[in-house]
Amino acid sequence: MIPPLQRIHHVAYRCRDAKETVEWYERVMGMRYTTAFAEDTVPSTGEHDPYMHVFLECGGGNVLAFFELPNQPEMGRDPNTPAWVQHLAFEVADEAALHAAKAHLEAQGIAVLGPTYHGVFRSIYFFDPNGHRLELACNIGTAEQYEALAALAPLMLEEWSRTKRAPRHAEWLHKEPGA
Template identity: 45%
Template sequence: MSAIPSAATRANLPSPATIQQLHHYAYKARDAEETRHFYEDILGLPLYHIIQSDYVPSTGEYCPYTHFFFRLNDGSFIAFFDIGDDEKPLPSPNTPPWVNHIAFRVDTVADLEATKARLQAHGIEVLGITDHHIFKSIYFFDPNGIRLELSAQLAGEALMARESRTAHARLAEWTERKQQWRKERAAGKVTESLKPGTNDRPEFVPGS
C-alpha cells in the first residue's frame, strides 16, 4: 500500500486534479494489422494515431515499437504496442481470465444484440447477454487474448446515487473482514480465499 503522509503534510498538499475521463488504456498486441482489423473493421473504432520509436520515452530503454490508438466516441482511446516480436501478451498466472478486462459502453441493449450478432458472424465467441441489474453486457476476447466487455446501462442516475451512498461502508466491512482473514491465514487457521459477507447475485448460484 502507498504511504500515508502526516496530517501536517496532508494539510499543505494541493488538491487532486480533476480527472475528466479516460485518455487511453494501452495493451501489447501480437500484430498491428490483425488488431486494427478487429477494432476498426469489426468493432467500428477508427484508427486515429500512431507513434513509432526505438526508445521508450518514460524509461529510456531500447525497445522499438509501433504504438497505435483507436478513438472512442467520447474522445478517449484504446491503444496497443506492437513491439515486433509476434507474441501475444501472457495472461497473469495468479488471475482468472475473466478478471482483467476493459468495458466499453453502448447506448442500448439492442446495440448489444446487434454487436453480438456481428461478432459471431466473424467467428468470435461471445458470452451473454448477461444481466448485472444496473447494466447488461456481452463478453469476448480480442486477437491478443484481451477480454472485452460491451455494456448497456440500465440504472438511472438516481439509483446509481443511492448505490454510491453505501459503497464506502460496504468496502469498509470487506476490509475489516479481510484484515481478520489475513491474521487467521498467517496463523494457519484458514486456507481458502475470503468470501464476501453478502451475495448480490444469488441467481448465479448453481441450483438456485
C-alpha cells in the first residue's frame, strides 16, 4: 500500500503563454510566482519537447503549475466534456470574501457567474486567459450537515451506480434558505 499522502504537491495544467499566465494569476488571483523549470528534453520520458513549467503558491501550501509547450499543437479541451465540468476550485474565508472577490474580478473585466448555492457552500465561476474554468467557494454548512453528507455519500454513490439518476437523499441541499 502507498504510505499516507501528505497533501497535493502541485496540480499542473497547460497554458498558452507562461508569462501572461503568471502575470494574470498574480494580478487577479493574488498568487505568488515561486518557481520555473525550462527544459528542451522531458526528464520523465526523454522526449525532445521544449517547455516552460511555472509554479504559483496559492495559499495553505497549495501549488498550481502550468506548462507552456510551444512545439505542440494549439491547446484545446475535451469536446465531449461540458465546459462546466473540468475546473479548479479555490476556497475563500466566507461570503463577504466571495462577494469581494466577485467585485474584484468584475472590476478587471472578467465575467463572473454566481454566487451559486450548493447547500453547504456558495461559489462563483469565471475563466482564466487559457480557458480554464475557475471557482471560488466559501463553506456555509454546519458540522451536522457535513456529517450527514459523509454518512449519505456511500448510499448516494451506490444508487447512482445502479440507476444513473440523481439520488435525492440530501434534498435539503437543493433548497436555498428562505426560498
